[in-house]
Amino acid sequence: MSHSIPYKSKDTEKSENKVKNLVKDLANSIPKTIKHFFPRFKQELQKIEDHRKKSGYEISELLFGAINLFLFKKGSRNSFNNDRSDHDFMSNYEKLFGMRLPHMDTVNDMLEKLKPEELENFRTKMIRELIEKKVVHQWRLQGKYFRVAIDGTGVNSYSERHCEKCLTRTSKSGKTIYFHNVLEAKLVLPNGLAISLATEWIENEDTEYDKQDCELKAFDRLSKKLKKSFPRLPICIVGDGLYPNKTVFGICEKNNWEYIITLKNGNLRSVWEEAELLMLLQKENKLEVTTILRPSSATKKKQVKKTKHQWITEINYKGHILNWIKTEEDGKKYVFVTSLKITKKTATQISFSGRLRWKIENEGFNDQKNGGYELKHKYSEVSLNATKNYYQALQIAHMINQLVVLGQKLKSYFKKKITIKHLWTELLAFLKYGFVDGEYLKQLLETRIQIRLE
Ligand SMILES: [Zn+2]
Helix, strand or coil, rough: CCCCCCCCCHHHHHHHHHHHHHHHHHHHHHHHHHHHHHHCHHHHHHHHHCCCCCCCCCHHHHHHHHHHHHHHHHCCCHHHHHHHCCCHHHHHHHHHHCCCCCCCCHHHHHHHHHHHHHHHEEEEEEEHHHHHCCCCCCCCCCEEEEEEEEEEEEEEEEEECCCCCEEEEEECCCCEEEEEEEEEEEEEECCCEEEEEEEEEEECCCCCCCCCCCCCHHHHHHHHHHHCCCCCEEEEEECCCCCHHHHHHHHHCCCCEEEEEEECCCCHHHHHHHHHHHHHHHHEEEEEEEECCCCCCCCCEEEEEEEEEEEEEEEEEEEEEEEEEEEECEEEEEEECCCCCCCCCCHHHHHHHHHCCCHHHHHHHHHHHHHHCCCCCCCCCHHHHHHHHHHHHHHHHHHHHHHHHHHHHHHHCCCCCCCHHHHHHHHHHHHHHHCCHHHHHHHHHHHCCCCCCC
């Protein structure tokens, strides 16, 4: 029996070349994106306090190494170290970033000692630059407010006590698990962008406690951090069913923030009762919107989506003036309380913003867990300090990658069966087997162009 190698068709070859060119552009667009949005990136990294006695590497090289562990979606330190043994990979890496890639053990030693505030403050500076450059201004709610979703997630869990700050949960069978959760304030945009603005770890002070730390206690700390980092930013807090309470309303009012918070059945009973009563009086507070959707390719039939909003204004809840909105769409019902004034003009946007919170799950945490960033991987088994620094490095890398994807209009390719995962696999292959043209890149970096996010 003879074996034959199947010939590639012309079409296959053409589309392969297309991907190759796309990947080459993608490689160049990473340093270009960093330089465009954050021109002082390297200098600011270099300013971070160096706790090492001596090392052959600059602090910026080590920190950028940690960020690149996530930027390239390596998934583990070991995997990145394997790439390091490849001469062409190292040469291309240096050409792209003008920095060397250190061994991940050296990076890890540094991250064990680095204060987590350092990378967090560095990230804050990056976001301030995006805001100053008005990169995301076009997506503000009512042309004014930046929507900030509050959400918690689990990072690592262990079957044995990992450190004195672990949260613990004991099941009915008597088995105890130890874990670390984090609470995030994320800027969310309708185009899917989700950028971490502030991070607060939910953790106990030590093993002796009356009551464990929890999300609402962490929100109090997170809000202080958010206010300190962005004191004048007009913010609209978007929270889930855990957040409609007096303390949260008070924190928002004190900070001059607006809020849109999910109200579940059973939450704020007096508000529900008043809303039901007032519904009979405020009958004019209604809006029905019909959206014509693109015809489905199967039936060619025009599809119509009907959305019904109904709202009640100025319900007094323990001294806080709340507005209440109920939206029905696709057989689902959503209820929110908000500090924002609801009118026929604003109802749709307010309800949409409340539902946008799910973006944080879909585009933010979900991407960080399953999109190659491996949020739940134990990058450090032993050091909580290093874990927190890896987490910050991940947030920075995720922000840069999202800017690359939106700036390079890559989303249009994803519809054509090229997935983001495939593109990143090809990117790593390019760095190993391809050639970064240093001269071309230098010119590209010096050219002033406008990067617009889509
Ligand atoms: Zn622990």
